[in-house]
Amino acid sequence: HVHFFDxxxxxxxxxxxxxxxxxxxxxxxxxxxxxxxxxxDLLYGIPAADHLRGVYWRMRRPPQDLIADLGNAGGLWFSxxxxxxxxxxxLLLDTLEPIFDKHGFEPLITMTSVTERALVxxxxxxxxxxxxxxxxAAAACYEELSAAAFAKGFWPYRTGVQxxxxxxxxxxxxxxx
Numbered sequence: 001h002v003h004f005f006d007x008x009x010x011x012x013x014x015x016x017x018x019x020x021x022x023x024x025x026x027x028x029x030x031x032x033x034x035x036x037x038x039x040x041d042l043l044y045g046i047p048a049a050d051h052l053r054g055v056y057w058r059m060r061r062p063p064q065d066l067i068a069d070l071g072n073a074g075g076l077w078f079s080x081x082x083x084x085x086x087x088x089x090x091l092l093l094d095t096l097e098p099i100f101d102k103h104g105f106e107p108l109i110t111m112t113s114v115t116e117r118a119l120v121x122x123x124x125x126x127x128x129x130x131x132x133x134x135x136x137a138a139a140a141c142y143e144e145l146s147a148a149a150f151a152k153g154f155w156p157y158r159t160g161v162q163x164x165x166x167x168x169x170x171x172x173x174x175x176x177x
Contacts, residue, residue: 073129077125079157080149092111093107108124123146123149
């Protein structure tokens with residue numbers, strides 16, 4: 001089943017599961033609501049500890065405190081927007097997966113439905129920043145991934161700070177003085 005929700009629905013779900021959870025009811029639903037809240041917040045740029053765990057998985061020696069020490073966990077990402085159809089989702093995957101393989105990284109791609117007509121992908125390259133070779137390979141992989149996605153018309157709604165993007169659309173703004 002697919003369920004669409006917004007911030008009001010999440011607040012209602014948290015209120016209901018919070019109240020009934022204190023009585024020992026709806027524990028499964030409470031977990032689902034919290035998971036949805038975490039993903040929803042992430043779409044608005046609010047990170048959660050659960051989402052940070054994945055950044056460390058390629059590290060040979062991850063830190064004890066995952067939140068306090070992000071120094072050597074490497075991560076590059078961008079978030080392309082695409083039409084919410086299987087055809088476009090498949091096109092994005094078919095475009096990006098060979099590039100991940102070429103550079104020796106796993107294809108870490110998620111897609112979230114943000115409206116009835118649009119998906120937002122998160123394309124991530126995680127690496128061990130203690131390894132110079134892996135850092136360089138990740139940067140090359142990221143550049144090729146983003147260039148390939150943009151060439152197919154999958155423009156990002158958000159990228160990491162390392163990526164400067166020139167839009168093919170020119171805006172003309174005039175201000176009467």
